[in-house]
Amino acid sequence: MEKYRANVMLCGGTGCIAGGSLKVKHALDLEIKNRGLDNEINVVITGCNGFCAQGPVMTVYPDDVFYEKVTLQDVPVIVEEHFIKGRPVERLMYKEPLKKQSIPLMKDIPFFSLQVLRALRNKGLIDAEQIDEYIARDGYQAAAKALTEMTSEQVVAEIKKSGLRGRGGAGFPTGLKWEFCSKVKGDQKYILCNGDEGDPGAFMDRSVMEADPHVVLEGMIIGGKAIGANKGYIYVRAEYPLAVHRLQLAINQAREYGLLGDNILGSGFNLDIEIYLGAGAFVCGEETALMRSLEGKRGMPRPRPPFPAVKGLWDKPTVLNNVETYANIPQIILNGADWYKTLGTEKSTGTKVFALSGAITNIGLIEVPMGIPLRKIIFDIGGGVPKGRKFKAVQLGGPSGGCIPEHLLDTLVTYEDIVQTGAIVGSGGMVVMNDLNCMVSVAKFFLEFTAEESCGKCPPCRIGTTVMLGKLTDITAGRGKKEDIEVLLDLSQDIIATSLCGLGQTAPNPVLTTIKYFRDEYESHINEQWCKTGVCKELCTFYIDEEKCKACGACKKVCPQGAVAGEKKVAHRIDQAKCIQCRSCYEACKFDSVQIGPRSMRETLRNKQIETPAGKEE
Amino acid sequence: MPRLTVDDLKKIKEEHKATLTLREGGSRAKVNVHMGTCGIAAGARKVMETLLDELGKNDVKDVLVTTSGCAGLCSKEPMATIELLNEAPVKYVHLNEEKMRKIFAEHVMNGRVVEEYALVMGSETAY
Numbered sequence: 001m002e003k004y005r006a007n008v009m010l011c012g013g014t015g016c017i018a019g020g021s022l023k024v025k026h027a028l029d030l031e032i033k034n035r036g037l038d039n040e041i042n043v044v045i046t047g048c049n050g051f052c053a054q055g056p057v058m059t060v061y062p063d064d065v066f067y068e069k070v071t072l073q074d075v076p077v078i079v080e081e082h083f084i085k086g087r088p089v090e091r092l093m094y095k096e097p098l099k100k101q102s103i104p105l106m107k108d109i110p111f112f113s114l115q116v117l118r119a120l121r122n123k124g125l126i127d128a129e130q131i132d133e134y135i136a137r138d139g140y141q142a143a144a145k146a147l148t149e150m151t152s153e154q155v156v157a158e159i160k161k162s163g164l165r166g167r168g169g170a171g172f173p174t175g176l177k178w179e180f181c182s183k184v185k186g187d188q189k190y191i192l193c194n195g196d197e198g199d200p201g202a203f204m205d206r207s208v209m210e211a212d213p214h215v216v217l218e219g220m221i222i223g224g225k226a227i228g229a230n231k232g233y234i235y236v237r238a239e240y241p242l243a244v245h246r247l248q249l250a251i252n253q254a255r256e257y258g259l260l261g262d263n264i265l266g267s268g269f270n271l272d273i274e275i276y277l278g279a280g281a282f283v284c285g286e287e288t289a290l291m292r293s294l295e296g297k298r299g300m301p302r303p304r305p306p307f308p309a310v311k312g313l314w315d316k317p318t319v320l321n322n323v324e325t326y327a328n329i330p331q332i333i334l335n336g337a338d339w340y341k342t343l344g345t346e347k348s349t350g351t352k353v354f355a356l357s358g359a360i361t362n363i364g365l366i367e368v369p370m371g372i373p374l375r376k377i378i379f380d381i382g383g384g385v386p387k388g389r390k391f392k393a394v395q396l397g398g399p400s401g402g403c404i405p406e407h408l409l410d411t412l413v414t415y416e417d418i419v420q421t422g423a424i425v426g427s428g429g430m431v432v433m434n435d436l437n438c439m440v441s442v443a444k445f446f447l448e449f450t451a452e453e454s455c456g457k458c459p460p461c462r463i464g465t466t467v468m469l470g471k472l473t474d475i476t477a478g479r480g481k482k483e484d485i486e487v488l489l490d491l492s493q494d495i496i497a498t499s500l501c502g503l504g505q506t507a508p509n510p511v512l513t514t515i516k517y518f519r520d521e522y523e524s525h526i527n528e529q530w531c532k533t534g535v536c537k538e539l540c541t542f543y544i545d546e547e548k549c550k551a552c553g554a555c556k557k558v559c560p561q562g563a564v565a566g567e568k569k570v571a572h573r574i575d576q577a578k579c580i581q582c583r584s585c586y587e588a589c590k591f592d593s594v595q596i597g598p599r600s601m602r603e604t605l606r607n608k609q610i611e612t613p614a615g616k617e618e
Numbered sequence: 619m620p621r622l623t624v625d626d627l628k629k630i631k632e633e634h635k636a637t638l639t640l641r642e643g644g645s646r647a648k649v650n651v652h653m654g655t656c657g658i659a660a661g662a663r664k665v666m667e668t669l670l671d672e673l674g675k676n677d678v679k680d681v682l683v684t685t686s687g688c689a690g691l692c693s694k695e696p697m698a699t700i701e702l703l704n705e706a707p708v709k710y711v712h713l714n715e716e717k718m719r720k721i722f723a724e725h726v727m728n729g730r731v732v733e734e735y736a737l738v739m740g741s742e743t744a745y
Binding site for chain 2: 103104105106107109111112115117120123124125126127128129132133135136137138139140141144148203206207210211212240242243257258259261263265266361362363364365366
């Protein structure tokens with residue numbers, strides 16, 4: 001077989017033939033022969049290339065050059081330029097439409113491609129204020145199925161089988177909770193929704209209520225059917241005005257359609273739902289406190305048992321579920337428990353919504369399959385830590401959770417794996433911290449929150465969190481004592497063991513995890529009076545390593561005190577008498593020359609600076 | 619509105635699919651401004667006003683304007699999703715009045731995606 005230098009694959013599909021490809025073939029053969037190239041270049045007619053709109057089209061191998069809309073006039077040019085001189089004719093080469101080329105597709109961006117939308121399936125897609133749009137996306141189909149085709153027992157069994165666990169934080173199996181309540185005899189039962197989202201850095205429930213309020217109602221209708229409740233309340237904090245507004249609209253629309261009220265969808269089942277506004281106390285996210293608050297009393301927890309499934313709101317059998325839990329229910333009823341279990345792990349099925357915030361590039365709301373490694377969430381979906389800073393830790397579960405350091409980032413996000421680290425999955429807040437965060441201060445921040453929000457009913461929480469906060473304040477202010485770490489650990493155990501409700505039982509977690517993973521920071525605060533991140537103003541000295549200093553002036557420009565002295569080509573210096581430890585210079589320096597030393601350096605440097613003013617040789 | 623039956627639900631679903639998915643004979647484009655708390659805080663209302671202003675000024679009647687909640691990327695709000703008939707939806711980020719006017723003129727009116735403001739193309743799949 002003869003070996004050609006180049007093969008021209010000219011399309012002979014109907015479209016290209018209609019466009020004149022056979023004439024082009026004839027002209028090409030002739031031209032190639034005339035130029036004496038017929039032993040080097042072979043022209044082949046191929047089947048339809050699929051690019052009929054641009055025909056006649058042809059590909060030249062081995063160059064892999066694709067020509068489109070080739071006319072008879074182009075033939076001599078192609079032969080002369082490409083086949084003889086080796087210069088492909090750019091004018092005829094295929095150009096991808098520019099607009100399609102440079103915008104990435106969803107599958108190319110991990111933020112989108114790694115997410116699986118179930119609870120958030122209508123996120124950013126439907127108009128939250130139009131019930132018809134919700135219905136168009138299969139809305140209320142699950143309620144119709146549960147009310148007209150299923151018995152209460154079947155609904156409970158399906159949810160139980162799905163393995164769905166409460167998304168509010170504790171992760172109690174939803175089906176089990178429903179089963180308990182459904183078996184309790186009672187003339188009046190209640191189905192409640194917990195929208196009292198209060199963790200700092202958490203906004204999953206708000207987003208669901210704002211973007212897809214009907215899914216919450218539908219989940220509650222199905223839950224109401226399961227346990228036999230005909231009255232429901234959604235407890236939302238008043239700080240969520242948009243969520244409240246859209247929920248109220250949704251309730252009105254559902255009532256108008258007869259999807260709430262008596263004889264829903266002709267099934268004989270009755271349920272009405274009302275919104276109850278919470279005043280924003282963190283403790284009201286705890287179920288017994290929430291129910292007291294709903295009764296119009298001061299929101300305080302009570303000991304369990306009796307559990308709300310037996311004695312809840314107004315002492316009637318009650319089920320309370322979180323917003324996100326309800327958002328999962330309709331899809332489970334529609335697609336079945338087995339479908340739901342296709343994602344996640346054996347003990348943590350399905351997906352979980354997380355709110356990413358803090359030192360992370362993509363701040364936002366995501367939904368991922370359970371069992372995904374934390375690292376994937378933070379670095380692929382979240383896009384990592386911005387501004388060239390280093391990842392330090394991620395706080396999961398807010399003030400009830402704990403921080404997870406870098407070396408544990410391969411932990412899988414499941415209820416059982418996360419708890420091993422000392423944190424909890426919690427309601428889904430993920431606050432990322434970078435190397436500028438002082439972990440003692442982070443622990444103090446969360447303790448300030450829980451000490452403030454403690455309802456005061458039980459002493460371990462009321463007094464314990466205050467004492468712990470006092471210790472942490474001392475440590476960050478330079479008054480820490482050697483034994484403080486042990487005292488904190490001790491107190492933590494006591495508070496966890498003896499507090500009445502989840503607030504106190506989990507409040508020490510941030511302290512425990514920061515001591516577990518960043519004990520060296522506690523120790524340097526206490527023993528060396530040194531906060532190495534420069535957050536604790538009493539425990540640091542900012543100074544410039546004059547050998548590293550490039551005299552760029554970046555630090556001088558940002559200093560609000562005018563404390564940085566130095567000119568071009570002269571290493572800069574911080575005047576310790578003027579410095580207020582705001583850390584602006586440290587963050588501005590690109591050469592690592594601003595350093596953070598222990599508190600004790602301040603005096604030494606100040607004395608030295610009096611002797612040798614900045615800019616002068618020592 | 620009368621009380622619905624199960625069959626009514628199905629009818630509403632079929633009728634309103636059109637507003638969610640563009641089709642021949644309906645609107646030729648759909649602009650969805652994301653208006654969750656995050657979007658509104660970042661200025662989505664201004665973006666929406668600008669869009670309505672442009673539609674009015676140009677007397678455009680075949681473009682569907684709608685709102686929805688948080689699109690998930692709060693740090694890139696205000697966001698809008700623009701879909702032309704038979705084309706993949708494009709998500710725009712960090713919008714303001716000026717950008718909205720440009721996107722309106724280029725993308726909505728002339729079918730040219732404004733690449734510099736676009737983040738991604740395509741629809742998210744729900745499972």
